[in-house]
Amino acid sequence: MSKICVIGTGYVGLVTGTCFADLGNEVHCLDIDHQRIEKLKQGIMPIYEPGLEQLVSQNVKAGRLIFTTNYEEALESAEFAFIAVGTPSGVDGEADLQYVRAAAEKIADLVDHPIIVVNKSTVPVGTGDWVADIIRKRRAGKPLDFDVVSNPEFLREGSAINDFMYPDRIVLGSVNREAASKVAQLYLSLRCPIMITDLRTAEMIKYASNAFLATKISFINEMANICEELGADVRQVAQGMGMDKRIGHAFLDAGLGWGGSCFPKDVKALAHMAVLHGTSPQLLQAVMDINRNQRRRVVLRLRKALGSLDEKVIGVLGLSFKPNTDDIREAPALEVIHLLQVEGAIVKAYDPQAMEAARTMLPKVHLCSNPYEVADGADALVLATEWNEFKQLDFERIAGLMRNKLIMDGRNLWDPERLRQYGFTYYGIGRPSLNGSDQSGCP
Numbered sequence: 309m310s311k312i313c314v315i316g317t318g319y320v321g322l323v324t325g326t327c328f329a330d331l332g333n334e335v336h337c338l339d340i341d342h343q344r345i346e347k348l349k350q351g352i353m354p355i356y357e358p359g360l361e362q363l364v365s366q367n368v369k370a371g372r373l374i375f376t377t378n379y380e381e382a383l384e385s386a387e388f389a390f391i392a393v394g395t396p397s398g399v400d401g402e403a404d405l406q407y408v409r410a411a412a413e414k415i416a417d418l419v420d421h422p423i424i425v426v427n428k429s430t431v432p433v434g435t436g437d438w439v440a441d442i443i444r445k446r447r448a449g450k451p452l453d454f455d456v457v458s459n460p461e462f463l464r465e466g467s468a469i470n471d472f473m474y475p476d477r478i479v480l481g482s483v484n485r486e487a488a489s490k491v492a493q494l495y496l497s498l499r500c501p502i503m504i505t506d507l508r509t510a511e512m513i514k515y516a517s518n519a520f521l522a523t524k525i526s527f528i529n530e531m532a533n534i535c536e537e538l539g540a541d542v543r544q545v546a547q548g549m550g551m552d553k554r555i556g557h558a559f560l561d562a563g564l565g566w567g568g569s570c571f572p573k574d575v576k577a578l579a580h581m582a583v584l585h586g587t588s589p590q591l592l593q594a595v596m597d598i599n600r601n602q603r604r605r606v607v608l609r610l611r612k613a614l615g616s617l618d619e620k621v622i623g624v625l626g627l628s629f630k631p632n633t634d635d636i637r638e639a640p641a642l643e644v645i646h647l648l649q650v651e652g653a654i655v656k657a658y659d660p661q662a663m664e665a666a667r668t669m670l671p672k673v674h675l676c677s678n679p680y681e682v683a684d685g686a687d688a689l690v691l692a693t694e695w696n697e698f699k700q701l702d703f704e705r706i707a708g709l710m711r712n713k714l715i716m717d718g719r720n721l722w723d724p725e726r727l728r729q730y731g732f733t734y735y736g737i738g739r740p741s742l743n744g745s746d747q748s749g750c751p
């Protein structure tokens with residue numbers, strides 16, 4: 309059993325801390341946000357993540373998981389200090405490291421025993437060395453015995469606990485292999501491959517992984533757009549491609565594109581790093597452009613179908629950036645809504661979990677309490693997030709409620725044939741449209 313301090317109780321900090329506690333360690337989860345810690349102490353989760361509340365409660369009861377705002381208490385005799393604070397986009401797309409710096413400074417100021425500082429936040433290549441420098445400089449008069457290890461996190465929101473407990477790999481980077489091996493011990497019971505490398509390589513693995521996944525999605529979205537013009541079905545194209553083991557099925561779902569708190573900021577930060585160091589990240593630029601365009605295409609198609617969007621009522625189903633989370637940071641729905649509103653549309657929306665976040669982020673959207681209220685009087689319905697709840701809607705009822713039976717299925721969730729039977733005009737992403745593309749041309 310080790311004593312671990314986790315700095316930051318966002319998605320990553322909270323899941324990391326809870327899972328390490330569940331693996332038998334004593335974990336002190338620390339945040340500067342007093343309200344957040346107060347709620348956590350009362351068992352109220354600051355995020356919606358399946359299974360988290362129960363796992364937190366079990367480990368708090370077992371005395372292995374402690375929430376605090378007190379740095380001294382959390383760091384006292386800790387063998388490991390995990391930095392899991394946010395690294396949001398700065399003005400030029402660079403990662404803003406102010407929270408990482410603040411955490412590093414606290415460690416330098418308060419620790420007097422040997423400690424391993426583990427960086428779990430996604431940080432630019434070179435940040436591990438920078439953190440070590442900050443600590444060394446602040447402790448110039450009274451050197452601290454410490455090491456910095458990079459340990460990027462690969463969990464996904466919505467399946468975070470499972471991803472943490474059953475990882476494909478653990479990546480550890482350090483100048484000191486012994487320090488990396490000590491961190492590796494924390495993960496041994498997970499029985500997964502552990503790769504130990506140098507600091508910068510570990511940091512780069514994280515960015516390259518996220519950028520590759522985003523590239524896969526933008527690639528299939530580009531294929532979808534071509535499919536639409538040529539009358540092919542991108543879902544089957546993806547299926548056929550994915551059967552090739554070298555390609556694989558994952559991350560080939562065409563749709564409104566990738567959003568969330570990580571892909572957008574990480575692809576931007578990687579491109580920024582590349583430009584800063586004199587390379588020209590053309591592929592990354594294209595990946596971002598295609599993603600932005602996916603949202604615009606939907607609005608364009610609605611405008612074409614409805615003539616103009618001015619004063620049209622558009623219903624949006626799903627606001628979170630993907631199902632099983634209440635996170636709406638950089639959600640595709642937000643951009644679609646913004647574009648619709650710019651063209652004068654009146655937007656109604658519903659999400660199974662993200663309504664609280666939506667109330668503050670989307671003040672001009674008429675928020676509804678269920679999908680049928682969204683459909684009532686709508687000129688078109690846009691599916692932005694493929695929540696399970698939306699799979700089996702009563703389309704007969706929806707057809708009766710809408711002013712105009714137009715459906716834009718931004719996640720290819722529904723069966724076009726079934727919807728057409730209810731009299732809907734259906735548009736998917738990269739699927740042959742009965743009403744849309746001209747398929748008469750020669751190959």
Ligand SMILES: NC(=O)C1=CN([C@@H]2O[C@H](COP(=O)(O)OP(=O)(O)OC[C@H]3O[C@@H](n4cnc5c(N)ncnc54)[C@H](O)[C@@H]3O)[C@@H](O)[C@H]2O)C=CC1
Pocket residue numbers: 315316317318319320321338339340341344392393394395407410411428429430431461462463464465569570
């Ligand atoms: N959200 C996700 O699914 C994943 C995120 N990551 C990376 O992990 C890092 C954290 O991401 P999230 O958990 O989403 O962040 P978040 O922004 O949701 O939460 C960060 C937390 O850190 C706290 N904090 C900020 N400065 C602090 C300080 N000096 N001391 C103590 N607490 C402090 C904030 O109050 C906040 O509660 C980011 O670098 C992100 O890119 C990596 C993998 C998955």
Ligand SMILES: O=C(O)[C@H]1O[C@H](OP(=O)(O)OP(=O)(O)OC[C@H]2O[C@@H](n3ccc(=O)[nH]c3=O)[C@H](O)[C@@H]2O)[C@H](O)[C@@H](O)[C@@H]1O
Pocket residue numbers: 430461462463464465466518521525558559560561562563564565566567568569570571629630
């Ligand atoms: O660094 C991070 O924060 C995390 O970012 C992503 O995880 P996450 O953002 O939680 O969600 P994903 O499941 O990757 O989905 C991201 C976006 O891509 C979209 N997506 C995903 C898959 C797909 O086939 N098509 C598609 O449009 C989703 O709708 C969503 O908007 C990565 O998958 C994690 O490995 C990583 O740890």
